[in-house]
Structures are given as C-alpha cells and as structure tokens.
Amino acid sequence: MKIAVLVSGGGTNLQALIDAWHEDRLGGGELSLVVSSKKGVFALDRAQKAGIKTVTIERKLTAEQKDFDSAVLTALSENNIDLIVLAGFLSALGDAVTEKYKNKIINVHPALIPSFCGKGFYGIHVHKAVLEYGVKITGATVHFVNEIIDGGKIILQKAIDVLPSDTPQSLQQRVMQECEWVLLPKAVEMICRNEII
Secondary structure, three states, X not given: OEEEEEEOOOOHHHXXXXXXXXXXOOOOOEEEEEEEOOOOOXXXXXXXXXXXXXXXXXXXXXXXXXXXXXXXXXXXXXXXXXXXXXXOOOOOOXXXXXXXXXXXXXXXXXXXXXXXXXXXXXXXXXXXXXXXHOOOEEEEEEEEOOOOOOOOOEEXXXXXXXXXXXXXHHHHHXXXXXXXXXXXXXXXXXXXXXXXX
C-alpha cells in the first residue's frame, strides 16, 4: 500500500512511522507522500531526510473547503495513494475526501475516545482538559476518519495512568511516547496486512 501522511507541525508521529517503515514494521506499506497544511514545518524536514516526497497545500491560502479538498485529492491521486494517515494534521478534510477514501483514512487522537474528543480537542488542549477534569487514566486512540470529527470506528486504544505530578506538557509527552508512537505504526501495519476491514 502507498501511504500518505498528512501533517501540520513537528512530525513526531510521522517520525514514529518513518522509524517503523525503516524497521519493516508497516506490513509492507510504503511511505510515499507527506502533505503539509503549513509551510516550513519540521515534519517536512523529517520527510525529506527520509527520502519521502512532500507537498505543501496551505489551508489558509484556500478560500473554501472544496478548494482545499480538491488540491488534497489531486496530490493523493497523482501519487496513487491507498491509505491516508493523519498525524498531527490540524485541518479538517471535507466530504469529498472522506467519501472517496472511506475506511482508508486513519487518525491518532491523544485521548481515549469518546472522552475528550471532537471540536476543539486537539494537541495540548486535550491534556489540559484531562487534568482539569481529574481523570485517572488517559491514553490515545487510532480511529478511521469519517465526516464527524473523531467519530469514526475505533481501531486501537492504549491507556496510561495520569500521575499526580503531571502537567499538560508532561502528560502530552508520555501519551505520545507510550501510546501514539506505538499505536499508529501498529494500526498501519494491521491495515496493510488486511487484518482490519
């Protein structure tokens, strides 16, 4: 399977995928394309260093969702992409993309869905909410992407304890290292091996 990874920032989850790919842990999947919604982000450097083709489609420069979706679809089509992985991608994909790639788009979310998910719950905001609410367990979820934010079928989840000493930043780091970086390559491997339908 040819895989496109969609990014908007530093690319730590992309790096986890690159490492898994180099260790032949993606079930034969090939990282073929990285699409960024922002110019100059470190994820693009990571991709270029790994020899992966990159495309930047700036969301802020596309007036309407349909124009952004059209540009994304063109990039995916031109590169014969089979599977799309959202890895810290902060732009919404419209129905044109989610329908064309139904059950072929996955996302990693830094909480245990259905908790702390949906509109406004991304990045550090999730971990602040977890601590403010006082939950004792958090983690990450890999799920299919559909037209509802964080609403697609769950593929994998992993939980960790919230520690009394945690700050939003320390919790974010532990969720990434212990959950996201483990789950995302595993989910890609399972899909590439046709273990998930």
